[in-house]
Amino acid sequence: MEYKELKDQACHYVDELKPVIYGIADALHDHPETGMNEVFASTTLKKILQDHGFAIDNPVADAFPTAFHAVCGNGPFQMGFLAEYDALPEIGHGCGHNLIAAMSVGAALAFAKAAGTKATVHVYGCPAEETVGSKVYMSEHGVFDGLEAAVIVHPGTDQTYIGGTSYATHPLQFTFLGKAAHVADATYHGVNALDALVDFYGRLKAYEKTLTERHIIGAIITEGGTAPNIVPDRAVLKATIRALKVEYLEDKMLPDIKKIARDVADAHGAKVEMVHYEPLYKNMINDPKMDVYFADAFNQLYEEFGVRDDDYAEGSTDVGNVSQVTRVSQPEICIGYDINAHTKEFAQAAGSDLGKMQALTGAKAMARVALDVMGEKY
Known part of the structure; x- marks a missing residue:
């Protein structure tokens, strides 16, 4: 089967997974948990992944009890999907991590089905991005070693964007x-x-x-x-x-x-x-070729987007540590207008109909990009 057909098939699978993706977004939004306390979120995601044939373990259980690693398949191509799910004190999901979890799980399920025997699919549950950054520890302890690429899409405002970096x-x-x-x-x-x-x-x-x-x-x-x-x-x-x-x-x-x-x-x-009262977050390196794949995916999905300069940075993220280990691309997808992250207004957008619709688009784009990367070698 041609990769275009596989990518279209993956998008169809995402549409079939709409109840699952919306269910994750709503459940986590209604039960916000701060970093290191994400028991409900972690349990919810692991149950869904297990129900779809993923095996679950936690390679960093001593340091991060609410982390997890879910794996499905045994193909040669090793693809990672990064899920975040911690919320902010008092505000709730003011950074939209409920949508990140929904997109990453939905994209992984769709990609696994479309890729078939060519791929091994990894979903990483990554707690406490807002505080101590589990991906820092996970990167240092080799959790992402062996991946050929990893993807994550972050909610944003006003416009969808590709590229840029982080401090x-x-x-x-x-x-x-x-x-x-x-x-x-x-x-x-x-x-x-x-x-x-x-x-x-x-x-x-x-x-x-x-x-x-x-x-x-x-x-x-x-x-x-x-x-x-x-x-x-x-x-x-x-x-x-x-x-x-x-x-x-x-x-x-x-x-x-x-x-x-x-x-x-x-x-x-x-x-x-x-x-040092928080760990070292390294700068983000968005893989240029994967950025091109995301641009093509958003074009195919009729999602308007802008392209940021390589040195454009607004904040810091522990995804940067992953990007120093393997190829990574992290676009931002628009979920609202005239609002700022880490506010109650952003948290409302993360639970809105628009936010969940954009989560479907983000999941589709991630699955398509994963297939593009796989198509480079397999």
């Missing part, structure tokens, strides 16, 4: 430790941790002006003392430190910034403790 990010917390004293003590003045932190903040802003590559440094002071008449013995700054390339972030920015913090602490007679 590499490695958030860092600085805790300056001094010695407390009464501010009016005539002989003992202590060591002011807040003075050290404020000095560090100023030097951090000055350092930022010397950077030659695109970056983001955002910082807030979360602790600065307990009372104005006590010299602070502890002051804490949390920073998000990002760059378009993980090498620039890890090899240039972070070593420089940590040295500045140590120099400041020494100058003030204080100590400084530094800890």
Whole structure:
């Protein structure tokens, strides 16, 4: 059978799976769970996949109990579909992960049926994308090794997009430790941790002006003392430190910034403790050829789309870590207009009729792209 026929067949299968895809989207939307707490979502997805012949395991159970790996078939082509399903506190599915889960599962089921004996199909349940990023840990522990490609489609607003990248990010917390004293003590003045932190903040802003590559440094002071008449013995700054390339972030920015913090602490007679409070999210590498396949798929599905420049980035995602291991493409599909992600309005769009209709389109596009990639070799 020609691959065009297989792709059309996969789209037909997605239409047949509409109750399943809509059911996932609605069920997860009605039961939002934050990262590491996605028991309902994980159980729901595993049950559906098992009912369609997938075997389930969890190669990272000790670290992420709500993760899973579902596999079907034993063909030579190894294709991955990435499912996310964590929600945001209070807001719910303000990033549309209920739709990501629905699209990825629907696309995997359709692709498995169309590909037949040529493929082994992998669905990865990836918890906590909004916080600790399970795909970081999974990538480091070889979970995605052996895949020839992986796909995921993220909900977006105003227009469907292909291409772009994401920032590499490695958030860092600085805790300056001094010695407390009464501010009016005539002989003992202590060591002011807040003075050290404020000095560090100023030097951090000055350092930022010397950077030659695109970056983001955002910082807030979360602790600065307990009372104005006590010299602070502890002051804490949390920073998000990002760059378009993980090498620039890890090899240039972070070593420089940590040295500045140590120099400041020494100058003030204080100590400084530094800890990465979230894991390293690497920059996203969208595979150019897979982007072309998505463009063709959206054209065939009458979905209008824009193409982003290679250096266009708005945020960070642990999908970037997967893209450093295997070929990946992550388009955005429009589910609403004049709204922003991580808002209640976006959460409403993720549960809307338009959102679910677009999930069907996204699933079809993913299945078509998977068949395109398979067609390169098999």
